[in-house]
Amino acid sequence: KNEVEQSPQNLTAQEGEFITINCSYSVGISALHWLQQHPGGGIVSLFMLSSGKKKHGRLIATINIQEKHSSLHITASHPRDSAVYICAVEGTRSLNFGKGTSLLVTP
């Protein structure tokens, strides 16, 4: 099984700060997903990456396949970004999930 480690577990930031969440995994993968889970529980898929970098609005995701590491960056953070961010790696059958990073952005 692919071990997926996220850091930090919890993160509090002030509005406007640049935020980085890290994800590392132990076994080679076909793709990596970044998910956002809101307090109500609903999950939104933010990115799916197999190499390089993707950008969507204020969100940037990068992956280094050789180092088995990915980062999710949030620029100009806002309170509405407060959520749990989950890294998931895609193996041969399904996704293996990290435990998530709980982000709180204060005004």
Place this chain on the structure above:
Amino acid sequence: GAVVSQHPSRVICKSGTSVKIECRSLDFQATTMFWYRQFPKQSLMLMATSNEGSKATYEQGVEKDKFLINHASLTLSTLTVTSAHPEDSSFYICSAQSRGSGGPYEQYFGPGTRLTVT
């Protein structure tokens, strides 16, 4: 983007009853759907993989007779929790998989169903 719906979003039932949760892909065909369970402050755990027209594949430790999965069409999968008990209270999430054009599979998640068994 692709949309996956779940129904109901919340359900409260009495111990011993059965509950059916529906997962639908609204604007794409999903040959594979996944069912996950999430306990409070825990990560999502895969319960089973559902392929249209065939039997679901259950993860180790998940009772197939208790969690009945039916993938009747390319847009609908159902999870039935039979003879529910309080320990089955959890957040159940489905996802549907579609192949991006020429690329790897994309997964789209439903909003989840919160089950409370009293």
